[in-house]
Amino acid sequence: MSTRDLFGEQVGAPECEALADGAVLLRGLVVKEAPALLRAINGVIARAPFRNMITPGGFTMSVAMTNCGRAGWLTDRKGYRYDGIDPETGQAWPELPEAFMRVARRASAAAGYGGFVPDACLVNRYEPGTRLSLHQDRNERDFTAPIVSVSLGLPAVFLFGGAERSDRPRRYRLEHGDVVVWGGPARLAFHGVAPLADGEHPSTGRLRFNLTMRKAL
Ligand code: MD6
Ligand code: FE
Numbered sequence: 574m575s576t577r578d579l580f581g582e583q584v585g586a587p588e589c590e591a592l593a594d595g596a597v598l599l600r601g602l603v604v605k606e607a608p609a610l611l612r613a614i615n616g617v618i619a620r621a622p623f624r625n626m627i628t629p630g631g632f633t634m635s636v637a638m639t640n641c642g643r644a645g646w647l648t649d650r651k652g653y654r655y656d657g658i659d660p661e662t663g664q665a666w667p668e669l670p671e672a673f674m675r676v677a678r679r680a681s682a683a684a685g686y687g688g689f690v691p692d693a694c695l696v697n698r699y700e701p702g703t704r705l706s707l708h709q710d711r712n713e714r715d716f717t718a719p720i721v722s723v724s725l726g727l728p729a730v731f732l733f734g735g736a737e738r739s740d741r742p743r744r745y746r747l748e749h750g751d752v753v754v755w756g757g758p759a760r761l762a763f764h765g766v767a768p769l770a771d772g773e774h775p776s777t778g779r780l781r782f783n784l785t786m787r788k789a790l
Pocket of ligand 2: 710
């Protein structure tokens with residue numbers, strides 16, 4: 574259980590809500606680290622700018638993406654995959670910032686996945702109206718490692734379904750500083766993000782950022 578003080582700051586232990594067997598939502602876990610995480614995102618995009626990738630079916634994704642770590646997630650006409658080189662720059666992706674690593678360690682431990690060390694982080698940027706359709710994360714080599722997902726800026730509605738695309742997803746509001754950790758039996762659950770509602774956030778303006786830290790290799 575947790576409570577918020579007069580200023581809405583989380584005090585005491587973080588709230589922990591189970592989304593499914595193996596998936597937990599840790600509300601407000603990284604509110605304090607958010608400024609450092611946003612500075613680190615700026616460092617990443619100085620070397621690996623956001624871009625709108627193309628799906629294998631030829632659609633341009635509305636969510637802008639980039640990566641850091643030893644491998645980065647890509648899509649183009651040839652398919653979905655991880656690659657150590659950013660095709661836009663021809664260079665390796667920027668290193669995983671220490672602030673990201675610290676959050677990955679703390680969140681995965683809080684969720685009961687000890688010893689998680691990510692080697693890849695996909696950085697998503699949502700503008701009002703952008704969305705991520707239902708998908709599974711299945712390009713990683715090892716499904717025994719969890720994924721740590723951090724929300725920053727404008728709130729979003731996260732759609733969390735089941736093992737089949739046809740399973741009706743439940744909806745969860747993800748706010749600035751919330752972390753979702755999932756693995757185990759939930760690792761291949763279908764999920765997505767509903768079209769982002771317009772708004773203004775004190776730290777990010779009209780944007781939402783999401784970090785997903787993974788063990789890809
Ligand atoms: C997002 N997240 O929250 C999109 N994938 O913007 C994901 O697609 C995601 O949150 C795998 C694990 C956790 C996630
Ligand atoms: Fe995903």
